Structure formats: structure tokens, C-alpha cells
Amino acid sequence: xxxxxxxxxxxxxxxxxxxxxxxxxxxxxxxxxxxxxxxxxxxxxxxxxxxxxxxxxxxxxxxxxxxxxxxxxxxxxxxxxxxxxxxxxxxxxxxxxxxxxxxxxxxxxxxxxxxxxxxxxxxxxxxxxxxxxxxxxxxxxxxxxxxxxxxxxxxxxxxxxxxxxxxxxxxxxxxxxxxxxxxxxxxxxxxxxxxxxxxxxxxxxxxxxxxxxxxxxxxxxxxxxxxxxxxxxxxxxxxxxxxxxxxxxxxxxxxxxxxxxxxxxxxxxxxxxxxxxxxxxxxxxxxxxxxxxxxxxxxxxxxxxxxxxxxxxxxxxxxxxxxxxxxxxxxxxxxxxxxxxxxxxxxxxxxxxxxxxxxxxxxxxxxxxxxxxxxxxxxxxxxxxxxxxxxxxxxxxxxxxxxxxxxxxxxxxxxxxxxxxxxxxxxxxxxxxxxxxxxxxxxxxxxxxxxxxxxxxxxxxxxxxxxxxxxxxxxxxxxxxxxxxxxxxxxxxxxxxxxxxxxxxxxxxxxxxxxxxxxxxxxxxxxxxxxxxxxxxxxxxxxxxxxxxxxxxxxxxxxxxxxxxxxxxxxxxxxxxxxxxx
Amino acid sequence: xxxxxxxxxxxxxxxxxxxxxxxxxxxxxxxxxxxxxxxxxxxxxxxxxxxxxxxxxxxxxxxxxxxxxxxxxxxxxxxxxxxxxxxxxxxxxxxxxxxxxxxxxxxxxxxxxxxxxxxxxxxxxxxxxxxxxxxxxxxxxxxxxxxxxxxxxxxxxxxxxxxxxxxxxxxxxxxxxxxxxxxxxxxxxxxxxxxxxxxxxxxxxxxxxxxxxxxxxxxxxxxxxxxxxxxxxxxxxxxxxxxxxxxxxxxxxxxxxxxxxxxxxxxxxxxxxxxxxxxxxxxxxxxxxxxxxxxxxxxxxxxxxxxxxxxxxxxxxxxxxxxxxxxxxxxxxxxxxxxxxxxxxxxxxxxxxxxxxxxxxxxxxxxxxxxxx
Numbered sequence: 001x002x003x004x005x006x007x008x009x010x011x012x013x014x015x016x017x018x019x020x021x022x023x024x025x026x027x028x029x030x031x032x033x034x035x036x037x038x039x040x041x042x043x044x045x046x047x048x049x050x051x052x053x054x055x056x057x058x059x060x061x062x063x064x065x066x067x068x069x070x071x072x073x074x075x076x077x078x079x080x081x082x083x084x085x086x087x088x089x090x091x092x093x094x095x096x097x098x099x100x101x102x103x104x105x106x107x108x109x110x111x112x113x114x115x116x117x118x119x120x121x122x123x124x125x126x127x128x129x130x131x132x133x134x135x136x137x138x139x140x141x142x143x144x145x146x147x148x149x150x151x152x153x154x155x156x157x158x159x160x161x162x163x164x165x166x167x168x169x170x171x172x173x174x175x176x177x178x179x180x181x182x183x184x185x186x187x188x189x190x191x192x193x194x195x196x197x198x199x200x201x202x203x204x205x206x207x208x209x210x211x212x213x214x215x216x217x218x219x220x221x222x223x224x225x226x227x228x229x230x231x232x233x234x235x236x237x238x239x240x241x242x243x244x245x246x247x248x249x250x251x252x253x254x255x256x257x258x259x260x261x262x263x264x265x266x267x268x269x270x271x272x273x274x275x276x277x278x279x280x281x282x283x284x285x286x287x288x289x290x291x292x293x294x295x296x297x298x299x300x301x302x303x304x305x306x307x308x309x310x311x312x313x314x315x316x317x318x319x320x321x322x323x324x325x326x327x328x329x330x331x332x333x334x335x336x337x338x339x340x341x342x343x344x345x346x347x348x349x350x351x352x353x354x355x356x357x358x359x360x361x362x363x364x365x366x367x368x369x370x371x372x373x374x375x376x377x378x379x380x381x382x383x384x385x386x387x388x389x390x391x392x393x394x395x396x397x398x399x400x401x402x403x404x405x406x407x408x409x410x411x412x413x414x415x416x417x418x419x420x421x422x423x424x425x426x427x428x429x430x431x432x433x434x435x436x437x438x439x440x441x442x443x444x445x446x447x448x449x450x451x452x453x454x455x456x457x458x459x460x461x462x463x464x465x466x467x468x469x470x471x472x473x474x475x476x477x478x479x480x481x482x483x484x485x486x487x488x489x490x491x492x493x494x495x496x497x498x499x500x501x502x503x504x505x506x507x508x509x510x511x512x513x514x515x516x517x518x519x520x521x522x523x524x525x526x527x528x529x530x531x532x533x534x535x536x537x538x539x540x541x542x543x544x545x546x547x548x549x550x551x552x553x554x555x556x557x558x559x560x561x562x563x564x565x566x567x568x569x570x571x572x573x574x575x576x577x578x579x580x581x582x
Numbered sequence: 583x584x585x586x587x588x589x590x591x592x593x594x595x596x597x598x599x600x601x602x603x604x605x606x607x608x609x610x611x612x613x614x615x616x617x618x619x620x621x622x623x624x625x626x627x628x629x630x631x632x633x634x635x636x637x638x639x640x641x642x643x644x645x646x647x648x649x650x651x652x653x654x655x656x657x658x659x660x661x662x663x664x665x666x667x668x669x670x671x672x673x674x675x676x677x678x679x680x681x682x683x684x685x686x687x688x689x690x691x692x693x694x695x696x697x698x699x700x701x702x703x704x705x706x707x708x709x710x711x712x713x714x715x716x717x718x719x720x721x722x723x724x725x726x727x728x729x730x731x732x733x734x735x736x737x738x739x740x741x742x743x744x745x746x747x748x749x750x751x752x753x754x755x756x757x758x759x760x761x762x763x764x765x766x767x768x769x770x771x772x773x774x775x776x777x778x779x780x781x782x783x784x785x786x787x788x789x790x791x792x793x794x795x796x797x798x799x800x801x802x803x804x805x806x807x808x809x810x811x812x813x814x815x816x817x818x819x820x821x822x823x824x825x826x827x828x829x830x831x832x833x834x835x836x837x838x839x840x841x842x843x844x845x846x847x848x849x850x851x852x853x854x855x856x857x858x859x860x861x862x863x864x865x866x867x868x869x870x871x872x873x874x875x876x877x878x879x880x881x882x883x884x885x886x887x888x889x890x891x892x893x894x895x896x897x898x899x900x901x902x903x904x905x906x907x908x909x910x911x912x913x914x915x916x917x918x919x920x921x922x923x924x925x926x927x928x929x930x931x932x933x934x935x936x937x938x939x940x941x942x943x944x945x946x947x948x949x950x951x952x953x954x955x
Contacts, residue, residue: 037912041716048640048715126670128717130663131641137659158655197666218717237726238904273902277782282902284791307791454634454917486653492660494653507653 027574030242030267031552033290033566034279038238038272043218044171045121046128050561051270056171058230058243058268058567059221063096063115063168065260068558068565072476073165074260077102077110077172077227082154082164084514092159094167098150103250104174104225112152113185116142117175120184123192125201126209128218132170139167140190159512161519165477174225178211229263229567243268264554264570284308289549292563296358299545308547315546315557315564318362320369320474323352323427323539325435328466330497332411340534342392343417343467346438347431348384349539355434356427360543366527367472367481369541369559373516374479374523379531382538390442404443416445420459421469423450428469431539435467460495468495471542476560479523480511485535498535610941614934622927626701629919630677636714636917637667671714672697701923710927711920713913720924723909728891731898731905734821735890738828743883745829746836750875751867753837754844766838773834781827781900788823797823824901828894832886840879847871873947880943887936892929 039052044060047053057065064081067074075081082094102110119139122132138156145151156163175182183204195201201209215223221232229251230243244267251261271288273279280298283291284307294302302308325347327340334340349363362370365379398406398415405414419435421428429450436446446467451459459465472484483489486507487499506526513519530536544563548555551572556565641663668674676692679699683690704711710720749769753762772780789797797819844867847853856866895907906925913921945952 043717046640125666128640128670130637130667130670133666134641134656134659134663138655197662197669216717236904237723238908239902271902272904274899274908275902278785278900278902281785281789281791285789285795305792452634453915454638455632457638458633482653483656488654489657492657 027571028266029571030269031265031290031566031569031571032269032271032288034282034288034292035241035270035272036274036276036279036293039241041128041218042221042232042235043128044173044221044224045132046130046218048131054562054566055232055241055243055270056221057228058263059226059228059232060171060173061102061227062171063098064165065169066558066560067258067260068556068560068568069259071559073169074258075099076260078168082167084164086159086514087155090158092154092156092163094154094156094163096152096154096168097148098152099254100150101250101253102227104176104227105231105246106174106176106225108174108176108225109150110172110227111149111175112142112144113149113182114172114175115152116144116189117179117184118170118173119189120187120192121173121178121208121212122170123189123195124205124209124212125195125197127212135166136170137193138163140193142189159514160480161514162477162480162511172227174227177224178215179208184208229261230268233267238272240272241270243270259556259565259568262565263567264574265567268566283312283547286311286549289552290564290566290569291547292544294545294547296356296360296545299547300358302547311550312547313550313555315548315555316360316543317546317557317559317563318360318369318371318541319544319559319561319563320476320478321542322364322367322472322474323431323542324367324470324472325431325537325539326468326470326496327535327537328463328468328495328497329535330463331466333408333413333415333417334466336396337533338392338396339398339415341532342389342396343439343444344382344534344537345385345389345392346442346444347382347435347537347539348438349382351384352427352431352434353540356430357540357543360545362541362543364538364541366530367474367536367538368479368523368527369474374520376524376527378524379527382531384438386438386442393442400443406444416447417466418447418449419467419469420449420451420456420465422453422456424453425471427542431469435469461491463491463495463497465495479519480507481526482507482511496535498533503529503533607938607942610938614931614938617934618927618930621930622923623698625926626698626919626923627677629917629922630673630697632917634917635668635673636671636919637664637673639916640667640714672700675700710924713921714918715913715916715921720920723921724906724924724928727904727906727909730903731907732890734824734897734903734905735828735886735894738825738832739883739886739890741825742829742832742836746833746840746879747872749833749837750840750844751864751872753841754848754867754871755863769834769838772830773838775831777827777831777894778896778900780831781824781897784823784827785900820901824897824903827897827900836879836882839882840875843875843878844871847875877944877947880940880947884936884940884943887939888929888933891932892925 035051037049037051039055040048041052042055042059044056047056061076063076063078064073065076073081077098079097079099082096085093085095087093096115098110098112098115100109104110119136119142121127122129122136138158139154140157141155143153143155145153154167156167175184186204187202192205200206217224219235227250229249230245233242233244235241245263245265249263251257251263254261271282273282273288276295276298279288279291280294280302282288283302284305299314302312303314325344327334327343329335329340334343353359353361353363363381364370365376365381368375370377393406393415396408397410398408400406403414405416407414417439419432421432432448432450436448439446449465456468456470460468460470482504483493485494485496485498486504487494488504490497490499506522506529510519510522510526513522530538544557544559546555546557546564548564548569552569553572553575554568554570556568558564641660665674676690676696677698678696679692679694681690681692682688701711710724712718713720713723749765753765756762786793788794848863848866848871853866853871856870857863891906892910894905895911897903898905898908899911909921910925912918913925
């Protein structure tokens, strides 16, 4: 009995000593996340893929960043969303105030001059900033406030509600690190934007470009001071990236840090696992803790396994990425809207969503997600209706003759279609095959041309197709559809070739309308017009699927890319320790 | 000039050994280098003629984020961005010394101001250019990838050859038997199985929490901070499955023809004589039949050499190894021309050197095949 009590005492002491240390160990453990590909470059000016964007957000902050909790944008380096003022009918003023606590790693404050410098850097030649130039050239001037170094106003060309968020969605770069002599301040942003490509750059610009190239932020982001919560600790190309939480980060001093400025994990490790099956096994073997954007097949397998269900939590959120079919309205056979309407009835969005996405995701009447306040819920969802399709074809003037083919008096050849889609996407293949089978039953031959990505873009731009299937990547605030449906964008982003003066005007109004009530009316009209003209058929919004270890807390599954908030995650043990400390 | 009689029995060839064999080797090496350069040049020119250049990938995201700008402005800016991108990478220069323009039709001479000339000059100075995707030197990227690929494919080749020799001798040792039939069936089955299926099967069978979980779980060690022993203890068990995949994939193509060749040799007169003299079958196989049967195997073996540097995309993707196969596949998919051309140049060179090596080994094993002076 005496020994029993002694043993119990020893066991109690052992457990009392070991539990906190195990908890502490887990609390400080890194969070391992699966990435399918390497970010390739961490140059803040040329973030070529989503992983590069996510990595950059850990190192540098933007004025505004994705708020995964609300599904919109939230102020990061600034105190609030900008105050908007319309100037005449062609200019917009956006007024920002930087947070007084915002600081670089060097301890220097983040100032309005840094924002001005960042926008000017985007205009410097011979730097990989061509993409940024396209996106942010609508900002023509940064008006600095001589009385407040943290206050500035953007003067934007044009008027659009999207300016509010897009004006602040890029990482800010320190001026002191790259241009300590402030040489770029002598040149205005507009001067740099309008600098002829044939003219040699100004000496100050050329010197700055050299310094930037020497810093090599693409591979060594640590050469530039950051203002984000993490620093890059290691980068083994195509294998893993390690981000270490800064011990002292300026946002830690905020009395109540907003969601966009939360950074809980002490270390984030992104492991590159290109194959989905390998990634699923790595998750099962606890080599990764978070598996974002899980393919439908793998998701189903994981959910079917009792041990996996015990170890992992599963989340699904509909994204803003929309699978669409587009009709080339320039082709004689597809010029009539009734023909396009008829063909759209041969797609089966409901069954396709079940077959390719486990029924997850969401269908839509137009290009807007069903959750949008501007969604036109009076319109019917596109459905599979082959009988209706045949009737619409006859209404459009097509007749099915004895040879089994559909003929039209105004079109030389019988109705036959070429459908192009990107070759490496299984969802597109399923859509194409379903359409081909449905069309065959109606006597319409469809030739499928799975095409390599870059070649597909060239083919779509040159109009070398009848029908396409592709993904339109949207955002929570994207209501400007002009670049995909305006006549000015034909042969660029408007692949269907659709557009009339009245539809152009409607698209321009939508892009510039700031009043929510009027915008709602315009967007409802636009969705009705899209269903009537049918240049693009929206099939469904694809879901983001997420599998996360149950040991991780504060999981925020989001409709925004990449579908989760990495910096919000924390270990269960860390939460327990924090509760105990309180 | 020193003359030496070859050890071969027939026909007796007298060759000026050093000079002609050395010259022959030099000529073959020069031819190999020339052919590799020709192949790389062809790939260089053709890749640049393909529709949709690297700007398609680099600016793809930019086209999707148009903010609130007008459609016309976005289209204009995209066009300007494409031109600026091509100018930065030198892709707006003529591709070759001469080009043919469609209208007005005619040939144009560009002198040294062309992409090909720039590439050749760079190559002669030992440079392979910079990747379009990350701006890093191609040589360094290839070196990093080869550090994973060479040990894996090299050890797989050695293991597969050793195992193939053993299995071929075992299969040729006796005409029938259940064991031999089973080995033949297994080898036949492996030969028909695609590599991706084999690799995934091994992964699912041997590293699966629901099945056999032989490979220990663990995190990837940090290359910068981990010691050699840590790195080895991590990669040791993890290289087993990729190694096994490669060995099993290549084993049938080595073992089955060798077994057939050994079987053929056993039916020849010299083997019958040896058996009549009382030599055991195993000794006849090893000492007499194997040197003759090895000759066809050399071709298969040297065909493996290019994959030593080109890597195996499937195995590298399935087992998440950042080797040269993955590097080249990604570069080809994203039109990263400098990486593609450097990869082609290296692979072609190794392939041609492999053929040369095969010839040298042929001549060593069978003097009748040696070139006459």
C-alpha cells in the first residue's frame, strides 16, 4: 500500500511536470501547410502565383488586405478604408491615413512617401513590374500632406467603386532601403507613367533599378526591410519555405489587432507537394497539418476514412471562381442569340456540379455569386433542357434535315461546333464531354479540342473556337465586367466577341456607379441581359475544400483565395496555455 | 609508331593504336558536341516560334485584376505590358541571323543583333542564361535539381543492373521451374505497368497509415541548419520508395533480354562443347556466355544515361523530389526557354556521350566490331 501511494505520487509529479512542457512544445510547434507549387519568386512587384502572394503577405503588408473573417478587404497598414471623393466625371480621390504604429523592421515608421515610392517603382523600366503596371496605373498621383507624414490622397483616373480596394492591394516597399537619397521624389508618378518606352530612363531611375536588381528581392526578400509579421527563415526551392514569426512586430502593440493583423503561429512551414495523392498521404501521416484546395476525389476519400475523420476537420466554402462556357458570337452559326440560348440548354450545371465537385459549390444566374447583394434572384438558374434546346434552334431558323444535321438558310455549313478547353483540368473535360454527349443526341457534332494553357489563350484571343470552357477568377468586390464583355476588350479579355453600344454603356455605368441602390438595379439588368444574349453561360462557382488537423484552432475557411487564413491558426495547446495564463 | 595486335581472334586487325583510336575518339566527341549543339539550337529557334510566349503566364494574373479601370485602358495597358516584358527579356529581338517577313515578303539579315547570337556568345562564356520565371541563373537551378536526381537515378541504375544480372543468370540457369515462371510473370507484369501507377501503388501500399506504414513520418529537415546525419537519416528511408520505383520500372527491360541472350548463348556450339567437357552450367553462364550476352545489354544501359540528368518527372512528382525532371517539365509548361534549352543541351550531350560509351564498350568486349584504320 505504501508503495502504491509512492507510485501514485511519482506518477502525479511526472504528469504535472511533463504536461506543460508537452503543451509548450506543441504551442511553439510550426504549422505545416501543403503547397502544390513553389512560389518561384518573392519579388513584391511580380507575384506570379497565389503562393507567392500568400508568402509576400507574410513579409510585407499592403494598405488593405483580405479579411478572411468577413470575406472582404480590411485596413492593414492604414487605419480605415479610404474616404472617396469624386472629382468631376473622370477623377476619383481616395484619402488614406497610415497607422501611427506601422513600422519597418529597421524601426523606421511606414510613411506616405513609402507608398508614393512603391507606386513609382512599379513604373521603372527593366524591372519585373509589368503586371503591377497594368493593375495600378489608374493611380495617377499621390498627394502628400505636408502637415502629416502618414496622410496621403490618391488621384485616380476614372471613377469606379472597385478603386476603393484595388488602390490598396499591393505590398508597400521601404523607400529608405532602396532610395535613401530620395532621388525618385523629383519625378512625379504621372511623369514616370508617361515616360516613352523608346527614351532612356532618367539617371535616378536607372540607378534605382540597379540597386533593386542588386538587392534581388525575388530570391532574397530579407534584403529589403519588411513590415509584415514574419521573416523568411529558409527557402529550399520546390521543397519548402519556412517563415519565422518576428519576436517584436509593430501590430503586437495595437490594443485590439483586427483580423487582418493577427499572426498566431510561431513558425509557418509550407511544404511543396505537387501530387494530390502524395499530399493526402502526407496529411494522413501528419507531415502536413493543413491541406487547402483539396480535390473532390481526395476530399471524399479522406472523409470516408474513420481515422482521417478523427484526426482532421473538413471545411467547404464556395469561391469566387466561376466555371463558364462561352460562345464565339462572331461565328455565323452562333450570331443569333436564340442559337446560343439553345446550346446553353445542353449543359447540365446541376449534374456537372455533382459529378465534379461532390455537389459542393454554388450555381448562379449570372456572373455574380448568389450571396451577393446585387444578385438577381428573379431569374431562373440555367438548366439542362434538350427539348427546349431543339425548340429554340427551330425558333432561330435551324431545320433538321434528312441527313440528321441542322441547317440554316443564312449559314453555309450545317451546325457543328469546336469546343476548346484547357487540357490539364478534369472539370473542364467533364463539362466538355457532357456537352458533346448532349449535343450528339440532338444531332449536333461537337469536336473537342483540349488545348495547352498558353495556346488556348492565343486561340481564344484570335477567335479560333466556337465554344470554350474556362474559369473566370472573380473577387468579393469585382463588379467590373467590361474587360470580358466590352467591345474595347475584343481580342484581349473579351473572347466571345460580344458587345453593342448599349451593352457597353451598361457595363461602363456598372463600373462607375457608386450608389448601391442604383448599382443593384444596373447589375440586375446586366444579369438579365446576360441570360438573354447568352455570350457566356455561368455553370457553377467551384468550392474551396480544406482539411485541417483537429489540433489546430481558429480555423477560418474562406471564399477568398487561398481559402483559409494561415496566420489565424493556433495550436490547441497554445490556447490552453493562454487561458491558463489569464 | 607502335603497333599492337588486338586480342580478338578473327579478323586479325593491325591498327596504329594510339593515333587512330585517339583520333576516332576525338572525331566522335566532336560529332557528339556538334549534334548536341544542333539539337539545342533547333529547340532554341522552335521554342521561340511557338504561339503564346512566357508573358502569357507572367501577366495572366494581371489580366484578371483590372480594378475599376475601363476595358479600353486595360486592353491598352496589357498590350504595353506584354511589349515591355518581351523587351526586358530580349524577346523582341529577331530570333536568328536571318528571318523571313510575310509582307513585304523577303529575307532580312540582322547581323549579330539577334537572340540566337546572344545565346551562343553566352554559352561560349559558360553561361546558360537566366530563368524567365524567377530570374535566377539556369546553371544554378540545374545544379540544385541534379543534386537530387543524380544520386537517385545513378544508384537506381547500378542497383537495377546488378539485380538484372542476378535475375538473368537465375532465369537462364534452368529451362523451367515454378520459381522461374513466377519471376518471369512478375517481370512481365512490371514491364506493362506505367511508372506513375507503380510509384503510386508503392506509396499507397508502403507509406499509408491505412496499410503498411514502413517509411517513418517526419518533417523535411532544413537544408541550411540541419547536420549531414539529420539530412541522411531523413532522406535514407525516404529515398527507398523512389529508388524501388525506378529499379522495378527498369528491371524487366534489362533482365528479360539478358536472360534471352544467355539462353541463346547456351545453345551455341562453344557452350555445348563446354558442357560436354563437364563444366557446370553456372560456370558456363558466368565465364563464357555472359560476356557475349552482355553486348545487347549495353545499348539498353546507355539508353538509361540521359535519364540520369533528365530525371524522371513521374517519380519526382509523386515523391515530391525537386529533381531535374520536374524542373524541365515545369519550364516547358511555362515557356521558360532558357531552362528548357539548357536541359535539352545537357540531355542531348549525355545521350550522345552514352552512345559513344556504348561503342567503346562494344569494341572492348568484341574486337571484331572495332573500326579499321
